[in-house]
Amino acid sequence: MQHRYALECLDRSLKDIMKAVDPECYAISFGGIIVVLGGDFRQILPLITYGDRADIVAACITRSRLWSIYQVFLLTENMRLKQGESDSESEELKKFAKWVLDIGNGQVSPPRVCNLPVTENQILIMSQFCDVQTENTVDNMICSTYPNFAHKGHSTQYLSERAILTPTNQNVGHLNSLIVDKLPGESVSYFSVDVAEEFGGTYEDLNEAFPIEYLNSLNVVGMPPHDLKVKVGVVVMLMRNLNQTLGLCNGTRMIVTKCLRFCVECEVICGTFVGSKHFIPRMELSPSDTKMPFKLVRKQMPLQICYAMTIKKSQGQSLKTVGLYLPKSVFTHGQYYVAICRVTSPTGLTIFVNDESGATTNITQNVVYKEVFYGLPEA
Template structure:
């Protein structure tokens, strides 16, 4: 920008106005084994450029302002305010519950919980996916609902239970795992990291060694393949045909709804890992979609959300993200 104005050479971004969008109430940066100070120091508010930024705050929730009558509109406003209070850390246990609560505990109001049925995984699945056997192949039914939970281990358990409910034969696709960038010899590699050990490794952002699919199963793409065709990270699809070396899918959400694609196995590498080697897994970049982690749900809008918390969420940010994904007017069906 010096060619436009010599003084712009010393200005941030060359004096050009830059618009940044984001929600500071959502999940903080992930620092592996980081303490509170390290996580806070990695936030954008600690950046040297933050002092020259001007903050504009959106004050109206456009998702929760459409109600059938005045009573429903008022309930939606209260629900929207409760979401913001959760994100701002303003919701604390009352004096009655404070004796059995610890710091930063959140008491969920009873109107957002299912108090009539037993607290079980089966009832969670039935509440989030009602009449599943009759609607399991309908794209609109699958694209507007999901179960959210904090950890990948719980997600895998829930997805395996739901896939078993689908009619048809279960097909397993096994990955081919190898190692690169290992400092030792090949003999040391085979002795220290056998193939069985490599197959047992499950990392965030990587498909499992054994991917179990059925025709009609809802899946999500885990990497960008072709953005012009809508095959991006997070694209939701449904399995239409299980072949020997690839699987046919149909997109069920977004601008490319109804388009079909064949996705084969491909080499995938984790972006960040604490392993002393580079794991290369040749597998289809897919994961079952019925349940997902709260981190993966950032930026998505769903009409029916089941929040499954066998353990407490790490901080209030993930809980805020989970309840923010829910936008339907039937907000009392939130569990």
């Protein structure tokens, strides 16, 4: 979800543009142009660095001065879930869709467990999604989400319809490296060229304070790593918009078909442009928001391995099989809801939850900021 400042900035920009056509348009919201917004307030809210619950809620568009002029239309049917082939299957899909909505609205009651403290956000996961009798090892999780991986690991259809979701980038990197090691063949390393810019001191001070080895060691969210290891057949995700007319957008999943010297050839495995092949070159990338006292410019291919991905990055994806890995509970509004509503069928969802001691459990946190829904019409 976009920050409310983006909406207000668009309002001011359109007013400035439209007043050249008609001066009276400057007094009308968005310069008199109809603006259509789409979104789900149950999903992840705007990211506020070091912000607390109040800061995140205040950044929502419902807190904008423009919200009162909007007319809200409700969509009531889950189009991601496939249609049932029988009455019993249709009834099961309806129950699953209602459970997903209850999760998003924070209407699932806490579990009643004897001799254990229970918090408001805790929920009990149904046995059909979480098997507490099986140990949540990484190998079990990979085998559950990617069954028969050794033989089907190069199939585009097989890879496009499944993924492991987890809250943090640290777990994503660990899982992806383990899965890539299971693929046959030698890995190819592509090293980035890192430069520090916009530093207040002299060039000599910059080299002494921030040597190249330090810049290479930085792993910034939203940036590819310095050492990008890929193999032929590895699934990657594009991290930048390269060419929207060809389907090369941020979040597009592809499979590596060739590893060349200065670029890789990838085949799109999802969306409208499935099967199209493109060369992905190195390009200069910079983090959009960082606390570093300089601007890091990294020349690298805008790719990341995506057998596993963060829950936030999975927004917009539709998957047949999802393995939700929660070594620690979700930590912000909408994360759990986003993860469980990626699947097209309840049979494709498997949840792996660990408690504080690392043991398998079926109790986890579902963080919902209910004040976000104040003022919204009920479905």
